[in-house]
Amino acid sequence: MERLHGSQNQAAPIDARLRARRAESLRRPHLDRFRLSRGHEGLGRLLQEQLQPTSINNEAAAEKRPQATAPGSQVGRIQRPDRRPDLRRQRIDRPPGDSRRRKTNGGGPMRKAMNIICGILAELCALAVILLGAYLAYDAKASSLDQSYVSHRQEQVSHRKIHMATPGKTATMRHTDPPAEAEPGDGELFAYLRVPSWGKQYRLPIWQGTAKTVLDEMGAGHYDTTAMPGQVGNSSLAGHNTYADMADIRLLKPGDVVYIETGSYWYRYRINSNPEIVDQSRTDVIDQDAAGVERGLTLQTCWPIMTGGNVTHRLIVHGGLDGWAPKTDGMPAEYTETTDTTIDKISRRIVTVSEKKNLPVTGVLGICALAIWILLDTIGWMCSHRRMTCYWHGRDIGGPITWLWRLNAGIMPSNTIVFIITRTIVFLMMWTAIILSLWRWACPPLASMHFLTS
Structure with a gap:
């Protein structure tokens, strides 16, 4: 009897541990189901549906198992609950309200062809x-x-030769009456308009006449009814309103210097008025006394700039003669090589190569x-x-x-x-x-x- 009571006392702690293990194993599916349901509603719902019969079967099996063993008998092997299914290999259907995008096949070959063409x-x-x-x-x-x-x-085919100024010398402007210039033929290149404030390489050709075919040659046209550069009267020039021609005369202001370089002379003019916008019908702006000085200069272009068609206004600016010098005396101080920048030297080199290579x-x-x-x-x-x-x-x-x-x-x-x-x-x-x-x-x-x- 004592041995029997001893065996029963030893089996009691074993039964308690077995019951605790069974209870813990039955609780685990519910805990896992709760954790999954918090982050993934669809996955948690599926786990709940699949684990519920498993937990019921486990509870029924636990009730059928004996709670204690007979004295002296061996403790049986504990059956663990069924393993949870491998959800990674199963397709999970999203609920109807799921807004996540599904992969598509790109709309088919017709849609791809349209995308390529577009x-x-x-x-x-x-x-x-x-x-x-x-x-x-x-x-x-x-x-x-x-x-x-x-x-x-144009110089090569022109009858008028525009000589180069003597290099390495600075010409001193004279204030006596300049010699008379010969009248050029219609459409002939005879001079250049140069503005030091626009760059040392700026050199706008001046042609005789103001017909459209002349102005389209890129440059300014000289009104043949006005005085020649440096002579008594008003020498008037006109050009297109593009930046490549005379649109920049709007930037001139009183005191700015403008040079006209002819075949043998330099003529320096100084601007004496602000740019003015006038109606195209005003021809008095190129009259002999329009510049207000004995030997004047008038520059004119269409207004507004960079507009085509039938423009009705003109932009004009006036100036007066401020000296002249033969080209044999050299170049004006603004154009001497001692004042050249690196950009000026590169630009001159490019122009030289262009002329040599034609x-x-x-x-x-x-x-x-x-x-x-x-x-x-x-x-x-x-x-x-x-x-x-x-x-x-x-x-x-x-x-x-x-x-x-x-x-x-x-x-x-x-x-x-x-x-x-x-x-x-x-x-x-x-x-x-x-x-x-x-x-x-x-x-x-x-x-x-x-x-x-x-």
Whole structure:
């Protein structure tokens, strides 16, 4: 009896531990279900539905198990509750109110084809805008880059030779009566208008006459009914209202200096009035005494600037003669080489090359930009040919601008920032070469046909 009571006393703690383990195992599914339901409502709901029968079966099995064993019997192996299902491999249907996007197949081949066509059309429109902007820039200002080339060619066919001033000497202005200038023929190039405050390379050709065919030659026209430069009376000049011609006379103010360089002389005029807007019917602004001095100068252009069509107003400014000098005495102090900046020296060098090669400045710059682009792009492709090749394979078709972008390579492909910066520099150099080439070979014929202008 004592042995039996001892065995029962030893089995009691074992039964208590078994009951505690069963109770804990039955509680775990409920705890897991509660935790999942807080963060994932759909997943928690599914767990609740799948774990509920498992917990009921476990509770029924627990009730059927004996609570104690007979003295001296072995403790049976405890059956653990069924394992929870592997939810990672099961498809979880989202509730009707779920706003998360579902993956689509892209709308089919027709939609992809439409996207490609729309992308190409959009880039074609962007390219057209860039080309149109290049032409408008040429018409407004960039055509002045080729003025020296045009005037140099006109000098070669003209009967009037415009001599170069003696280099290395500074001319001293004289205040006596200047010698008389011979009257040029109609449409003949005979002088240059130069304004030191607009740059040392500014040199606007002056033609005889003010007909539209004359003014379209890029430059100013001299009213043949007014006095020649330096002579008694009022020498009147007119030009188009573009930045390449005479639109900048609006910037002149009293005291500014204007030079007229003829074949043999320098004539210095000093502005004595502010720019004035008058009606086109006022012809008195170019009368012999309009400038208010014995030997005057009148500059005139249409107003407003950069407008075509039938403009009804004119912008005028007056000045008076302030000295003259033979070109054999040298150049005015404002144009001596001792005052040249680095930009002036580079500009003079480019003009010299243009005249020697008989090629406009835009052509010289375009060829130089093209050579630099080819060199930089070749170096980029040598450094990152593997990465650049990937852009042409497995990518969208793109459009013209995308194709041009893919032509340009950068260096250091392992460094994304350096690669993008160097690639952008090469891309901009390519566009510089394209635009300069357009200014040389495409824009002049369009301008001669008055494209987009009246």
